[in-house]
Amino acid sequence: MSEFKQTFNSSLGKKLIMALTGLFLCTFLIVHLGGNLQLFNNDNGYSFNVYANFLTHFPPIEVIAYILYLTILVHALYAIILTVKNRRARPVSYASRPKSPSSWSSQNMGLLGSILFLFIVIHMGDFWFGYHNDKTMGYKEYRTNLATDETKATDYKPTSANFNHSISYDGNYEIVRVKDLNARVVRSFSNPLYVIFYVIAMGTLSFHLLHGFQSAFQTFGWMHRKYKPIIYFVGTWLFAVIIPLGFAAMPIWYFFTRQ
Numbered sequence: 001m002s003e004f005k006q007t008f009n010s011s012l013g014k015k016l017i018m019a020l021t022g023l024f025l026c027t028f029l030i031v032h033l034g035g036n037l038q039l040f041n042n043d044n045g046y047s048f049n050v051y052a053n054f055l056t057h058f059p060p061i062e063v064i065a066y067i068l069y070l071t072i073l074v075h076a077l078y079a080i081i082l083t084v085k086n087r088r089a090r091p092v093s094y095a096s097r098p099k100s101p102s103s104w105s106s107q108n109m110g111l112l113g114s115i116l117f118l119f120i121v122i123h124m125g126d127f128w129f130g131y132h133n134d135k136t137m138g139y140k141e142y143r144t145n146l147a148t149d150e151t152k153a154t155d156y157k158p159t160s161a162n163f164n165h166s167i168s169y170d171g172n173y174e175i176v177r178v179k180d181l182n183a184r185v186v187r188s189f190s191n192p193l194y195v196i197f198y199v200i201a202m203g204t205l206s207f208h209l210l211h212g213f214q215s216a217f218q219t220f221g222w223m224h225r226k227y228k229p230i231i232y233f234v235g236t237w238l239f240a241v242i243i244p245l246g247f248a249a250m251p252i253w254y255f256f257t258r259q
Helices: 003-011 012-039 046-057 059-089 111-131 180-189 192-220 228-257
Strands: 141-146 150-156 168-172 171-177
Touching: 003 150, 012 046, 012 059, 012 192, 012 228, 046 059, 046 141, 046 171, 046 180, 059 111, 111 180, 111 192, 180 228, 192 228
Parallel strands: none
Antiparallel strands: 141 150, 141 171, 168 171
């Protein structure tokens, strides 16, 4: 037990924790992007609102969500610890900085991480906290004709203060009543400052993942020459290009199509 504790208190141990939490967050990004792509459905927010309701009322997902929040905090905390330790190890900067083969993103992970943490706090405050605590958030009723698969959306006002969601049937109709998180998305993404900040944050995410994904594999010693090109390809194109572009496309698309 003491050896285990000593290992994870060492610099290598801290880097292993950073790598583990970082890869978990990378996995989350894939899932989160897949779910948020529901925003592009032209269905009055039906797909996205049902998806949001599922995330907040399915117990296994709720447990994973709290693990996610803990992972974000641990990742940020250990990033601060490692940054402070590295600066203390070299308290005086070089009079003439030597040329370094490392990338700009690897040299500025602290700055990139700080911007991302600020974005996460604002983003979760606007959507996650708002979804759970904003008493003024409206509801939608989606009435689907099961024979024609046609869905009509109307505003719904709950008759009970404790109402969260419901699914019922009326003859040939399925009636789904859920919180209208899509309306908050429309409102947030109609603010140009929010959209600009969101896009900047996704650019920051791109640079952060460009170095972070590959660095995690280096920490574990999984950079064998046979697999190194694959790791670099996935880290560059999936995590540094496709995922940030996918997230950035959402506020841009909403801003120009939902005004």
